[in-house]
Amino acid sequence: MIDFQIQVDPRILQAILPELEKTFGKASRTSGVSFACPNPLDEDFVEAWESGLKEEFLNDRKVLARLLRNPKFKHGYVEVQDDEVEELLRSLTELRITLREDSLKELTDEDLEKGEVELEKKKSSVRIGYFAYIVMAEIQEKLIAECS
Amino acid sequence: MPLSVNPETIETTETEPELDQVWKVIVLNDPVNLMNYVVMVFRKVFGYGEQKAIKHMKEVHELGKSILWTGEREQAESYVFQLQKWRLQAVLEKDD
Numbered sequence: 001m002i003d004f005q006i007q008v009d010p011r012i013l014q015a016i017l018p019e020l021e022k023t024f025g026k027a028s029r030t031s032g033v034s035f036a037c038p039n040p041l042d043e044d045f046v047e048a049w050e051s052g053l054k055e056e057f058l059n060d061r062k063v064l065a066r067l068l069r070n071p072k073f074k075h076g077y078v079e080v081q082d083d084e085v086e087e088l089l090r091s092l093t094e095l096r097i098t099l100r101e102d103s104l105k106e107l108t109d110e111d112l113e114k115g116e117v118e119l120e121k122k123k124s125s126v127r128i129g130y131f132a133y134i135v136m137a138e139i140q141e142k143l144i145a146e147c148s
Numbered sequence: 149m150p151l152s153v154n155p156e157t158i159e160t161t162e163t164e165p166e167l168d169q170v171w172k173v174i175v176l177n178d179p180v181n182l183m184n185y186v187v188m189v190f191r192k193v194f195g196y197g198e199q200k201a202i203k204h205m206k207e208v209h210e211l212g213k214s215i216l217w218t219g220e221r222e223q224a225e226s227y228v229f230q231l232q233k234w235r236l237q238a239v240l241e242k243d244d
Contacts, residue, residue, distance in 0.1 A: 089188075093180065093185065094235055100180050110179075137182060141182065144188055
């Protein structure tokens with residue numbers, strides 16, 4: 001079992017939890033495979049490719065769902081089984097991609113890569129989305145550090 | 149001057165099955181994934197050492213893309229699938 005506590009103001013954590021739930025639900029519902037199949041003209045191949053990815057994504061999301069529903073998470077505690085770390089890392093990436101495409105779509109790639117976002121000039125939904133994006137990144141950083 | 153074309157060359161190129169060609173596995177840059185996440189994925193998928201994985205990550209970040217592997221089609225498809233499973237933007241291209 002890997003467990004740690006993220007360093008984040010409890011008020012921020014409380015504010016982003018509904019955003020995380022909403023974004024997780026959106027990622028699960030849309031579940032469209034937006035990745036390029038290497039053989040797009042072969043319908044059978046595309047179907048097998050996409051269903052394979054969807055199955056992988058579904059398995060990954062189950063681990064993230066357990067984390068988000070763990071009562072300790074709202075206090076900043078992250079708990080994950082050793083053999084589920086990779087699934088959690090991947091599903092956190094999916095969550096961040098969905099946040100980027102949804103709540104953070106008005107930000108530029110450069111803003112996000114450099115972390116230079118003038119939050120005080122942004123509306124509340126963008127601020128919350130950005131905090132969620134950053135907190136998920138912190139969890140990923142800690143998980144990668146634990147693995148290596 | 150008219151271009152001179154060797155018909156044998158054309159025939160060989162046009163009839164060569166795609167499976168016999170060499171393919172490139174390319175990863176494209178994205179603004180979301182963390183640098184150390186990308187390094188970790190390259191190490192897991194390709195078995196690269198840390199320095200090689202970092203070199204490719206920097207290429208992706210600075211040049212917009214990096215060729216991670218070249219070889220036969222079936223293995224290349226497998227690598228692309230694994231990279232996409234990790235939510236990286238990976239594509240397959242013929243190696244010219």
